[in-house]
Amino acid sequence: MRKLNWGCGPCTASGWINADLKDIAGVDLRCDIRTGLPFDAGSIDCIASIHMLQDLPYEDLAPALGELRRVLKPGGVLRIAVPDLDKALQAYLAGDPTYFYVPDSDARSIGAKLITQITWYGSVRTPFTFDFLHESLTNACFHAIERCDYGLTRSSYPDLPSLDNRARESLFVEAAR
DSSP: OOEEEETOTTOOOTTSEEEESSOOTTOSEEOOGGGOOSSOTTOEEEEEEESOGGGSOHHHHHHHHHHHHHHEEEEEEEEEEEEBHHHHHHHHHHTOGGGOOOOTTTOOSHHHHHHHHHHGGGTOOSOBOHHHHHHHHHHTTOEEEEEEOTTOOSSSOTTGGGGOOOTTTEEEEEEEO
């Protein structure tokens, strides 16, 4: 089974093809999805992308999702985790500053904490809600798009949630090719 950990950063995993743009210890493949992944079409069984998609500019989302779909085998599954804008907005509207990881030294008001966390100090280029991610995946011709709980999969690939992290702030979604 070929499993791709796309945009792995320092979170590499044994048994996965760990791919990232950066040259980091443990990365097996250094590549930029915007210029294509060096895999044949339909050659990957499952893909995990944990906290990577939000770092792409909006105009690169559709091509990136299309490229991920291209390399997946028919019936293959993509698992995505991104910061959940819905959860952050709920915490903001509830007046709950404890939800946010941003220290008071960086942002004191709850509104400043919301913006700082959602943009993560400027690294996040595209925030996600479930319906926006669902629509983006649908437009890229994925199907069986479902929200998942942290650490649990709805697919036949039990290893997919093994790369999950940041349970409190993340939206986990799986989609099939």
